[in-house]
Amino acid sequence: MDMIWMSLVLLTGLLMLLGAGLWVAFALTATGLAALYFLSNVPIGYSLATSFYGASASWELAALPMFIWMGEVLFRSRLSEEMFNGIAPWVGRIPGRLLHTNIIGCGIFAAISGSSAATAATIGKMSIPELTQRGYDRKQILGTLAGSATLGLLIPPSIILIVYGVATEQSIARLFVAGILPGLLLMVMFAGYVGIWSKMNPSGVPVEEEESLPLAEKLRRSRPLIPVVLLIVGIIGSIYAGLASPTESAAVGVALAHLLSWRGGSLSRANCMDALMGTVKTSTMIAFILVGAHFLTVSMGFTGIPRNLAAWINTLSLSPYMLLLALTAFFILLGCFLDGISVVVLTTSVILPMVQAAGIDLLWFGIYLVIVVEMSQITPPVGFNLFVIQGLTGDNIIRIALAAMPYFLLLMAGVLLITLFPEIVTYLPNQMGN
Template identity: 70%
Template sequence: MSDPMTFAILLGLLLVLLAGGVWVALSLLIVALAGLSFFSGAPTGLVMATTLWGNSHSWPLAALPLFILMGEILLRSRLSEDMFSGLAPWLGRAPGRLLHVNVLGCAIFAAVSGSSAATAATIGRMSVPELTRRGYPESLILGTLAGSATLGFLIPPSVILIVYGVATEQSIARLFIAGILPGLMLVSLFGGYVALRAWMNPASIPREDITLNLREKLRASRRLIPIVILIGGVIGSIYTGVASPTDAAAVGVVFSVILAVATGSFRWRDFKDALFSATRTSAMIAFILLGASVLSVSMGFTGIPRNLAAWIGTFGLSPTALLAVLTVFFILLGCFLDGISVVVLTTSIILPMVEAAGIDPLWFGIYLVLVVEMSQITPPVGFNLFVIQGLTGYNILKVARAALPFFGLLLLAVLLITLVPGIVTYLPSLMGN
């Protein structure tokens, strides 16, 4: 049977399973079994056993549950209130005023949670009622929250970058460092858009009576010091090579517990809730990764990725044209699957053709995360949209419309890193090999 026909059959089977509500991990395993059993001569049982065992004790993967636990602990602390109190005095006179709390608050929490949905939930609980009470435009409140929460996927430590690193055998430390400049670029783009909207329609932004002098602003910002130290310690130890991502995650968990307890609002029950929630999330992601690893090996035995890459190569697409096609493909896929599923479903097939086109896998990881971020704010399966809908009670399409400009800014970010790859590769190049 020809490779295109084999690929179509396996893809059709996967779509049927996903549409039928079968767990993503089980769908991947079933398709992998079908590929091994019917389209290759490999010993199915032996391949499955060795692949599952070999991928179930990955040391880099140990960072995943630790970073998730760190985010869950801080989610249940008084961190969001402290961030609002620390940031608000500095933003009262900025164009857009306290709407920037959503952007900067999401950026700060993203740097300690690694999760887009957790960032939206934590910052949204604090900012949406407060900004609504002060009279800020509803569309900008929802849009800045939905768009800025996607930073949880990009700014390290990022759960999805760990997943990509494990799936593609890329250095997680280098991926983390590669995400810093693009993350800051996105913060600037989001903040610039808020300022532009404020300049275009100043009457829509309420005045803030914040008349603090410099000393009073610095005193209000003291609450930010512990979280800044935590971020600097985790990311700095990775960047300087003092600690691996897994070691830094372990230290981050310890310090996040200390920080949460110090707020006075974190109890033993909160720690147990954080532990159980982190366990459920980590088990789900690990299960998906195991299914994806078996599928990747299965695809290797069938020869589909290699032959598909060669087939696409016959079209003579330039790297830029290939990225344009992949961008549309990932956006469509992200309308129906969550970000982690998109990454594990596609890397085994996409990466060979990406490498054949001469595209750096490290750069491609950041590109992929940016495109997957768009899926967080696109219906019908946009996790950030669901989170904000739960917080506000608004129709999900209303939230999606508010987030549309930020979807455009994410597309602009993809264009910028394509035109200037050094935005991604400069900091990792300083680390050497």
Template identity: 65%
Template sequence: MDPLLISGFLLIALLVFLASGIWVALALLGVGFIGITVFTSAPVGQVLASTVWGASNSWALAALPLFIWMGEILFRSRLSSDMFKGLSPWLGWLPGRLLHVNIIGCGIFAAVSGSSAATAATVGKMGIPELQKRGYDMNSVIGTLAGSGTLGLLIPPSIILIVYGVATDQSIARLFVAGILPGAMLVGLFMGYVIVWSLLNKDKVPDDNERMPLMEKIKATRSLAPVVILIGGVIGSIYSGIASPTDAAAVGVAIALFLSWIGGDLTWESFRDGLIGATRTSCMIALILAGAAFLTVAMAFTQIPSLLAEWIGGMGLSPFALLAVLTVFFVILGCFLDGISVVVLTTSVILPMVERVGIDTLWFGIFIVIVVEMSQITPPVGFNLFVLQGLTGRNILQIAKSALPFFLLMMVALGLIVFVPEIVTYLPDQMGR
């Protein structure tokens, strides 16, 4: 049977499964089972058992539940309010004033949580009431949180970069390093936009009537000490070569528990809830990875990936044309699936095409994460939109409209890393290969 017909049939089967509302992981397993059973003579039971075990038995995956647990601990601590106290005295002079606290706060929390939803929820839980009380324009408050919350996907330690590294056999440490400059660039773009917007809309930014003496500002900065300690422990141990990403995740959990205990936030209830939350999220991701691995093997048996790669290669697309097509494809896919599902579902098919046109797979990992960031603020299944809807009670389309400028800024960031790939590759190249 024509592999193109097989791929069309399996795509329809996947869409039917997803539309039925069953878990993404079960949909992937189901499509893989159909593909092997109907279109090949391979022993489906043996393939399923060996593939699921192989996808789960990975040391690199051990970092995943640990980083998720660290984020759960911090979510239940006072870290976000401490960040606000430490940052706000220094940002009142910038046009846009405390809107920048949302952006920088998300950037900092992203560096210790690794999760987009956790970043948006934690900083939003603190920032929305505070900025609303001070009279800031709520569309701007929501927009900065929606856009900046996506930094949790890019700034290391990033859960989705771990997933990409496992799925593509890339060095997770190098992926983490590759995400630093693009993450800082996005923070700069977001802050630049807020500055320009506030200069054009001065009536929507309240006056800063609080004049704090220098010594008071310095004293308030001490509130940032816990997050500095945590970032230094996690990121510093990786970049200095002292610890692997998995070891650093364990270090991060230990530091987060200690800081939570010192701050008086660590109770048996918060410890239990954090552990249960991390277990649920980790199991969900692990099951999705197992389902995607099984679907990947099933597609290999049907020869679909190699055929598609040859087809794309025969079209003679330039790297730029391929990236443009993939950007549209990933954004559309991200409108209906979460970011991790998008990555694990597509890498087996996309990577042969990417490698064929000579695109660096490490660079492509950062590219795909930025595109997935964009999909986090696109309806109907933008996770950050749901988070902010829960915090504000606003219509999801209103939130998406507030987030639109930041979606466009991410498009600018994509263009910058395409035309200046050294933004991604410079720091990893300094590590050596």
């Protein structure tokens, strides 16, 4: 029981530091220092130096800035405009019509950016004015964008899956492949909801004079999508086939992103510098948080708190389902105040021993965790997708959050489905072997 009180004291101290506005990395490191100083006899300086070096020297971490760089380059290209023009001919006669361009566009861009915020900003800049001008329901425009942009965290290559893989020593390639089917499942669920909603609210979808295009013409108009699809297939296919590691495929993705940008006429010195600076800022921020989280993990290990906490959880005789229910509520609550990456790195050192003790597969848990973190991206007060869309539209953030609520519930249904049918997550990775 003493360990539980110590855990609560450390957690309270960490939340106080975060609430005071201290950078996440500093707050994590300070909490780790306090844990070592008061609860162990380990030399603090030596532990700090070795854990910092160990976290920063991870080869898997090299994939992180590469995928961020690829997304930054494509973010500044004409990709979003080309995607809208390429997708539109195929959805004109589906219930919901062009609202599906938000879902499909976000799904495609998610597969090449790895970032939820970048997906929301890129697709939103193009779709919000276009759909508003055509007379589509404003609430559904914002809802489909907010909900679908969360796919940037799940559909590989995902930045947050790299962070989880590094933090938990899981195979990043297997995590990437594990995210494919759940990501497609969520896209289908979102599209199904839009179709049902449009049938129940026909006034929210304008009756447009859609052209009856032959297949050849649809394919011709979709030609701008071909390079993007090849980029996605090249990255994921090379990992799935074992031809390249995630880091190697990321390097290829960066080269192809520059090629696509050049082909689209948006490759300029200014865009290249902006992409590089954006990459440096985002990558160093994430790496800094990871270093602090690794030190906290090491510190907690020396104190024995995670081990004893896991043993205490076992004494409660919680079933795996009850544990997951409690963790879901915990992650959603935490996600109301922290961004997704911070949620992952803050909790892994304490949560994973409980998860392992309950016999839950860590690969499956990674996908579960990402979907729950996706839900927190569209919950106020710190829903990053809500902030991005508010910046694009100037709409009240509560209105955007209400528009996104059905997609929050659909994400919750997605968590339930992968819990009842874990093969949705594990099937493809099992085809890869180890």
